[in-house]
Amino acid sequence: MASSSSYSNSPCAACKFLRRKCMPDCIFAPYFPPEEPQKFANVHKIFGASNVSKLLNEVQPHQREDAVNSLAYEAEARIKDPVYGCVGAISVLQRQVIRLQKELDATNADLIRYTCNNNEMPSGQASARRMGDDQGGAGSTSLGQSPSDFYYPSPWNHY
Numbered sequence: 302m303a304s305s306s307s308y309s310n311s312p313c314a315a316c317k318f319l320r321r322k323c324m325p326d327c328i329f330a331p332y333f334p335p336e337e338p339q340k341f342a343n344v345h346k347i348f349g350a351s352n353v354s355k356l357l358n359e360v361q362p363h364q365r366e367d368a369v370n371s372l373a374y375e376a377e378a379r380i381k382d383p384v385y386g387c388v389g390a391i392s393v394l395q396r397q398v399i400r401l402q403k404e405l406d407a408t409n410a411d412l413i414r415y416t417c418n419n420n421e422m423p424s425g426q427a428s429a430r431r432m433g434d435d436q437g438g439a440g441s442t443s444l445g446q447s448p449s450d451f452y453y454p455s456p457w458n459h460y
C-alpha cells in the first residue's frame with residue numbers, strides 16, 4: 302500500500318498525545334484532529350481522557366461536537382483562570398450586561414425628559430418661558446398671549 306495518504310493514516314490528536322494506535326472507530330478522531338494538538342492536551346489535563354471518552358459514548362452522536370467544543374472551552378478557561386474558570390468570564394459578562402442595562406435605562410429616561418422639555422419650551426421662546434415662570438409656572442399656556450406686555454418699554458417698540 303502506497304504511503305501517499307499519510308494524512309488519513311496520521312493518528313488523531315488524542316491518540317498521538319496518548320501514544321496509542323488510532324483505530325478507525327476512534328471516538329476522539331472526529332473531534333480532535335491532529336492539527337489541533339492543544340485542544341486535546343487542555344481537555345485531557347482538566348477532565349482526563351477516560352472521562353471524555355465515557356462522556357462522548359453517553360452523548361448522542363449529533364451532540365458530540367457541541368460537547369467537545371464545550372469541554373475544550375471550559376478546559377481552556379480553567380487553565381487560564383484556575384480559580385474561576387469559565388464562570389469568571391460568565392460573571393464578567395453578566396456584570397457588563399447589568400451595567401449596560403442601567404446605562405440604557407438612564408439614557409431612555411434622559412430622552413423622555415428632553416422630549417417633554419421640548420414640548421413645553423420650543424426653542425427661541427426661552428425668555429417667554431422665564432416670564433411664565435414668574436407668574437407661578439403657568440408655562441406654555443401663556444405663550445398664546447402677547448409676550449410683549451411683559452417687556453419694558455423701549456424706544457424701538459413704538460414705530
Ligand SMILES: [Zn+2]
Nearest residue numbers: 313316323327
Ligand atoms: Zn484516535
